[in-house]
Amino acid sequence: MAQNAFTSIHRGLLLIQRYVMGVTTVLISVLIFVQVFIRYFLDIPLYGVEEIAAYLAVWLYFIGAGYGIYRGNHISASVMDLVLLTSKSKDLFHAFVSIITLALICWMFSLCLDYLQWSIKRTPKSPELRLPLYYVHVGMVIGLGLMAFYSLFEVIRRFIFIVKGEGYVSIAVADDKKNKAVWFR
Secondary structure, three states: OHHHHHHHHHHHHHHHHHHHHHHHHHHHHHHHHHHHHHHHHOOOOOOOHHHHHHHHHHHHHHHHHHHHHHHOOOOOOOOHHHHOOOHHHHHHHHHHHHHHHHHHHHHHHHHHHHHHHHHHHHOOEOOOOOOEOHHHHHHHHHHHHHHHHHHHHHHHHHHHHHHHOOOOOOHHHHHHHHOOOOOOO
16 A cells, blocks of 8 residues: 555656656747747847746756656766675665765755745845746755655665665666556656
């Protein structure tokens, strides 16, 4: 029962992340295209387009970072894989790195949550369109929350695999194996 609830939440989160990333990518592209067309072909400046595109980009980057943690596509320095000789030592090292990553993400989440609370309280406005900036800061908190969520499960899964003596398989790889027949995820 609990696993079905977790699976439903997990799939729902992935669907929302993919939707947000897709919509923001399309909107940013359309805004930039419209801005270039209007500015260079009609010689008319369009007010606030760069600001909206930048704020959408913040949502795209932070939600995309959460999705990147889920997929395991985040940047890593894997030079230690060349130095460490046994798979057990590599697994322990990767578990250690996962703990450090989780700690850093939680620290950044705390900072951004404080920043969001300040932003809601003080209501700073954007320079051109005078939009409240907490709309942007919410995206940062949500993205870092997703990053913390997936990092926590990565740490837990890494230790489960170490205890079992098996090679680590990420959540995304496990999901891909379960959903081979699904073309559009």
